[in-house]
Amino acid sequence: MREFGYRRADDVHGAVALLDGDPEARFLGGGTNLVDLMKTGVERPARLVDVSRLPLDGIGPSEDGGLHIGATATNSDVAAHPEVRRRYPALAQAVLAGASGQLRNMATVGGNLLQRTRCGYFTDVTMPCNKRLPGSGCPAVEGEHRNHAILGASAHCVAVHPSDMGVALAAFDAVVHYETADGAQELALADFYRPVGDTPHLETALPTGALITGVTLPPAPVAAHSRYRKVRERASYAFAIGSLAAAVEVRDGTVHDVRLAFGAVASRPWRARAAERVLAGAPADADSFAAAADAELAAAEPLPGNGYKVTLLRNLVVSVLTELCEEAAR
Amino acid sequence: MPPSASSAITLTVDGEAYPLTVDHRTTLLDALRERLDLTGTKKGCDQGQCGACTVLVDGRRSLSCLQLAVAAEGREITTVQGLADGEQLHPVQQAFLDCDGYQCGYCTPGQICSAVGMLGEHAEGWPSAATDDVRPEAGPPPLTDDEIRERMSGNLCRCGAYVAIVEAVARAAGNAGNAPADGDSRSDGDAEVPGTVRKGAAA
Numbered sequence: 001m002r003e004f005g006y007r008r009a010d011d012v013h014g015a016v017a018l019l020d021g022d023p024e025a026r027f028l029g030g031g032t033n034l035v036d037l038m039k040t041g042v043e044r045p046a047r048l049v050d051v052s053r054l055p056l057d058g059i060g061p062s063e064d065g066g067l068h069i070g071a072t073a074t075n076s077d078v079a080a081h082p083e084v085r086r087r088y089p090a091l092a093q094a095v096l097a098g099a100s101g102q103l104r105n106m107a108t109v110g111g112n113l114l115q116r117t118r119c120g121y122f123t124d125v126t127m128p129c130n131k132r133l134p135g136s137g138c139p140a141v142e143g144e145h146r147n148h149a150i151l152g153a154s155a156h157c158v159a160v161h162p163s164d165m166g167v168a169l170a171a172f173d174a175v176v177h178y179e180t181a182d183g184a185q186e187l188a189l190a191d192f193y194r195p196v197g198d199t200p201h202l203e204t205a206l207p208t209g210a211l212i213t214g215v216t217l218p219p220a221p222v223a224a225h226s227r228y229r230k231v232r233e234r235a236s237y238a239f240a241i242g243s244l245a246a247a248v249e250v251r252d253g254t255v256h257d258v259r260l261a262f263g264a265v266a267s268r269p270w271r272a273r274a275a276e277r278v279l280a281g282a283p284a285d286a287d288s289f290a291a292a293a294d295a296e297l298a299a300a301e302p303l304p305g306n307g308y309k310v311t312l313l314r315n316l317v318v319s320v321l322t323e324l325c326e327e328a329a330r
Numbered sequence: 331m332p333p334s335a336s337s338a339i340t341l342t343v344d345g346e347a348y349p350l351t352v353d354h355r356t357t358l359l360d361a362l363r364e365r366l367d368l369t370g371t372k373k374g375c376d377q378g379q380c381g382a383c384t385v386l387v388d389g390r391r392s393l394s395c396l397q398l399a400v401a402a403e404g405r406e407i408t409t410v411q412g413l414a415d416g417e418q419l420h421p422v423q424q425a426f427l428d429c430d431g432y433q434c435g436y437c438t439p440g441q442i443c444s445a446v447g448m449l450g451e452h453a454e455g456w457p458s459a460a461t462d463d464v465r466p467e468a469g470p471p472p473l474t475d476d477e478i479r480e481r482m483s484g485n486l487c488r489c490g491a492y493v494a495i496v497e498a499v500a501r502a503a504g505n506a507g508n509a510p511a512d513g514d515s516r517s518d519g520d521a522e523v524p525g526t527v528r529k530g531a532a533a
Contacts, residue, residue, distance in 0.1 A: 005333020082466040100484020236483035
C-alpha cells in the first residue's frame with residue numbers, strides 16, 4: 001500500500017478545505033470499501049481526510065415533511081431508525097439486505113452512494129479495466145459477466161453498482177446534498193450517477209473535492225407500502241444478482257401511485273420509469289405488472305451469460321407488486 | 331513536502347490506554363496483534379469477508395481489518411480478551427463452551443465478539459433481513475434461529491460449526507435475559523439434550 005497522510009476533519013468546511021480538490025486525496029468514512037481497495041492497490045491516495053466523526057449522522061424530518069439522513073449515519077443507524085422503518089420500509093429492508101452486521105455498523109450513507117463496483121476485473125489490478133485504467137479495455141464483455149449489467153451499459157464497461165440502499169433511495173426520489181468550497185449544493189439521485197458511455201471512470205456528477213453531507217427523501221405516502229427484495233447466490237451476506245424496490249398504492253382496483261427501482265442490473269440504481277408509466281391508472285393485476293416489467297426490460301441488452309437477469313427482474317416485479325397489493329387489500 | 335505517513339496516537343483497548351506511533355497504513359487488526367501483542371483477535375481473510383477480526387468499537391461490532399488504527403483513536407475498543415470479568419467468563423463465552431460452538435477455534439473470537447454485539451443490537455429492537463415486518467409497530471423481532479443465522483452471517487466458520495454456534499448464541503441470549511422468549515423453550519435447557527432437533531437447525 002502506498003504511504004499516505006491522514007487528517008481528521010473537525011467540521012464540514014474544514015473537511016472540504018483539507019481535501020482542497022486534490023485528486024490524490026480521498027475522504028474516509030467507514031472505510032469498508034476504500035480501505036479494502038487501498039489494500040489491493042485499486043485506490044492509491046496520497047492523503048486521507050477522515051470525515052467519519054463529522055456531526056452529520058442525524059436522521060430526522062426534512063423541511064418539506066420528508067426525511068433527512070446525514071451522510072455519516074451508518075447503515076445500521078438508517079435501518080434501525082423508526083421513521084425509516086415506518087415511512088420507507090423498503091429502505092430499511094434494502095440496507096438490512098446488504099453486507100453484514102459488522103459492515104453495516106461501519107459503513108456510512110455517503111460512502112454507500114460512492115462505493116465502487118465489485119466487478120472482478122475492476123478489483124484485480126493485473127487485469128485491464130476501463131473504469132480503473134481508462135482505455136485499457138473491458139474483459140467482462142467477453143469474459144466473466146454472469147453478474148453484470150443488462151441496462152444502460154456500453155461496450156466500454158458492463159459493471160453494476162453494488163448498493164442495495166441506493167435502489168430504495170432511487171425509488172423514493174432521493175436528493176443528494178453536498179458541500180463544495182462554493183457552498184452547499186444538491187443533486188437529484190437520478191442525476192447523481194453519470195451515464196457509462198465511453199467514460200466509465202467518471203462515475204458521478206459530484207464536483208471534484210465535494211463532500212456529501214446527506215440525503216433527503218421527499219414525503220411519499222406510497223412509500224409506507226413498500227418492499228425491497230434481493231436475489232443472491234447464497235441466503236445472506238452476498239451482493240445481489242438482481243433486486244427490486246417497489247411501492248404501490250391501489251385505489252378501486254387500479255394503480256394510483258407506484259415506484260419501482262432495480263438493483264444489480266446497471267452502473268447505477270435503475271429507476272424503472274417506463275414500467276411506472278405503464279402502471280399508472282392500470283388495473284392492479286398480474287397482467288399489468290408483467291406488461292410493466294416488459295416495458296422496462298425491452299431496453300435490456302443482456303450479454304451471453306446474464307440473460308437470466310431479464311427473467312429474474314420480470315418475476316420480481318410481478319411477485320412483489322402482487323404481494324403488496326394482496327397485503328393492502330387485507 | 332509530503333504529508334507525514336505516521337501519527338502518534340493512543341488506542342484504548344479492553345480498558346487500557348496504549349500510546350503508540352503508527353504508520354497510517356496499519357489496520358486496527360495489525361496494531362492489536364503486531365504492536366500490542368493482543369493476538370486473541372484473529373486475521374482471517376483480511377478483506378472484510380470472514381468476520382474473524384471482529385471487535386467491539388464503542389460497543390458496536392466492527393471489522394478491525396477494514397479500520398485504520400489511526401482512525402480508531404479515542405474509541406473504546408473491546409476484544410475477545412476484554413470480555414471476561416476476571417475469572418468469570420462472559421455469558422457468550424460460557425455458552426460457546428457449553429454448546430461446543432467451534433471446532434478448530436480460529437473464528438471463535440470473532441464469533442463471540444460478533445454475538446455480543448448482535449445481542450445488544452437485538453436488545454435495542456433492531457430488525458434484520460430475516461424480520462418479516464420491519465415497521466416499529468410490529469415490535470421487536472423474536473430471536474429465532476433464522477434471526478440468529480441472519481444476524482451472524484458476517485462470521486464464517488470453515489469447520490462448519492454453525493449448528494452449535496446458533497445454539498450457543500441462543501443459549502447466551504436466554505442467559506443474558508436480554509431477548510424475548512420465542513416459544514421454543516430453549517432457555518429451559520433443551521439445548522443440552524443431545525440429538526434435540528430444533529426448527530431449522532441445519533445450516
